Amino acid sequence: MNAALKIESLHKSFKTGFIPKKKTILKGISLSVNAGEIFGYLGPNGAGKTTTIKCILGLIFPDEGFIEVLGYPFLSLKAKEKLGFLPENPYFYDYLSASEFLDFYARLFGIKRTERQTKTRNLLRLVGLEKAAHIPLRKFSRGMLQRIGFSQALINDPDIVLLDEPLSGLDPIGRKEIRDIIVRLKEEGKTVFLSSHILQDIEMICDRVAILVEGEIINQGKITELISEKILFTEIIVSGIKPDDLAVLGGNVSTQGDRTLLKIHDEDRVESIFKLIQSSGGKIHSLIPRTQTLEDIFVGMVKKT
Amino acid sequence: MKIRTVALNTFKEAIRDRVLYLLLFFSAVCIILARLLSILTVGDRIKIIKDVGLASISLFGALMAILMGTGLVFKEIDKKTIYTLLSKPIHRFQFLLGKFFGLVLTLLIMIALMSVIFLALLFFHTFHIEWRILLPICFVFMELCLITSVALLFSCFSTPILSSLFSLSFYIIGHLSWGLETLIKKIPSINMRAVFKALYTFLPDLENFNFKTEIVHNLPIPPDIYLYSVLYGIAYTGFVLVLAMLVFRRRDFI
Structure with missing residues (x-):
């Protein structure tokens, strides 16, 4: 099966403190996400999940290693054109209204005006925010921000979607809705790479998982292979x-x-x-x-x- | 296209910021106060109005450029909005240029508004519109573009407070550095002269954009001085923007 995302020997360290001290975050991550699957990236706080995602997006530069997204090098714009991303605790331009916000991101993909308007309407409907289209984001609740964040990740109809803790901070209904959307993305043939602390949700929807502890993947594979039937x-x-x-x-x-x-x-x-x-x-x-x-x-x- | 998108978003952000209107209000008050000052001063009243008005536009324009420019990139990093933005197909230099042009557009509109107030005040006194007065304002705008680029550079690696201090220092040094030119002419030591020459080349000379006195007092200005000032402004702004791009190019957003 084709790999939608391939990471090999990814190393990353940071220098922190007044007297700079090297802190290694990723110690040689290697993983491969197949096209069309939902891949769960698990790990306790500080394991390096967000750092891995930031490396994939080119927000931070790896010390060593190789990342390929849909066959393109990770920093190429072609890779980014086919990629959607929802950050952990979404932070957005709160002075924009929901529809202005989606329109802004659609413009960055060079989407034409009429298509932008249709996409904005459809995505707001998908995440249940069509009535909040003209409300500034500063008036949004945590759950609404998560939903609008989700819709911006889908504005370019991406082939691969990276979701950093997409279910955190949501109420049970919100979690179910987002879970349903993730499953629908898979049905549409998209690849989903998600990191989450909510293991029950991961177990329910993921095809494969990788467990990351202190910057190292200690196990990965199909959930059925990892969990014994005993x-x-x-x-x-x-x-x-x-x-x-x-x-x-x-x-x-x-x-x-x-x-x-x-x-x-x-x-x-x-x-x-x-x-x-x-x-x-x-x-x-x-x-x-x-x-x-x-x-x-x-x-x-x-x-x- | 992408630069334009980021620029328009920056413009939207700026015009929804209350600080901008506060500064615009105070600049309007200062321009109008020039009328009061002209009554209290001995001499040509019109000249006083022109002097104070132009100085107000220059000062409040610089404050707008510094206060808003220093938060441009820092706010994006601090509020983490840069995560989603840079995950889209956009180069980092496009993001920076978008931010720069967004603020430049905001400043252009603010300068235009201040100029309208200023011209209206002059019109009530002279009953004719003096278009020549717009020339020093154009050069004030050029100076603001340079200050914006400097604020943007500091904003790439420093906090808004520090960046504001650095940018303000740049503004003050820029208006005092012409004194070095006199010093170079007077100093006897060749070595010291070389040091001051190097310093003068590196330091900004914002007086290159100051044509207020010449216009207010109707003094002649050779056309090549205009050309030199325009080229100086473009080259210095371009140089600072390239520096900002280099700083920003390999920055990790932790």
Whole structure:
């Protein structure tokens, strides 16, 4: 499959402080994002996610390494013409109205006037801001800024979209809407490279992920490859069982009202416990086997390093 | 096209800034106060009005260029708006030139507004429009272009307060450096003369743009002086802009 984004041995360090001291942020990042996939870039704060994205955009210059966007060198204007970017905590020209703001970015791509107007209207509708078209951005809420930021990233109908923490600061409805748009972008054949702390969302929509810790990628691949199918424990919620009988069932127990939560770590015991509950006249409300989540993998890896 | 887009956006930003109108208001007050000053002073009243009016346009124009110019690039970096802007297909030099021309356009309109007030005041006294008075104003505008480029240069690597101080120093030094020319003529030591000559070449001489006295007092000005001043202004502004581009070219936006 064609690589939409290719990074090889990316190194970046900064000199900070009154007496300049070298601080290495990226220690040889290598990754490849296939065309048409959603790629999740995970890492704790300060791991170097935003620095990587800034290197791709040419906002900072790598010390060493190679970046290619859609087959073009990363600093070329051709690469930027096919690229969309949403920064973390979007900062925009707050003296502009939403439609002026989108029109400004469309002009930078040399888009003609009538097309600019159509695109602006469509994008404002896509992010649910058509009623706020003439309101200055300084009056926008955090969620509205995130949405308008998202629409500017799509103004040039890009082939690849870089999203730095696109879901942070949004309410659950806003998160779902943005998630839906990201999935729609994939359906349209676009490549999405997103960094996020919200692992549940990443797990839901990403095809592949890379985990970055202290400037190094410690694991990358398909989510299904990273997460094992093995059942970690089974949660059973029961009612109508005497406390003495519960002790016999074993597992971690917590009770709330007449319902009791059992946590069974031994997979082989689940069936026998199931039968025992039924025979003692109890009622099973739910039985959920818990497999490993991306969060478990992520926390485990970060702790290990 | 891209330079024009950034320039128009800079212009929009500038005209929505309240500081600009505050400065415009004070410049208008100063120009009108020239009338009051002319009553209190012995001598040709019209000349006093012209003198104070032109000086007000020059001073407030410079303040506008410095106060707004020094925030041009810094604000973009500080507010992080530069992240999305430079992620679009635009070269860094296009961004800088766009910022420069945006402010130059703002200054042009402000100078035009101040000139209208000034000409109107003169008209009420002389009952005819003296178009010749626009000549020193054109050169004031040229000087402002140079000051804008200097403010832009400092804005590329320094905070607005420091940049304002540096730019203000440039303005003051620029209006006093002509004294070095006299010093060079008078100094006996050849070595010291060479040092002062080098210093005079490097330092700006903003008096090259000052034709106020000649116009107010109707003194003759040889045409080659105009040409020299125009060329000096273009060359110096161009040089400072190239310096700004070099500083900005490899800057990391952390």
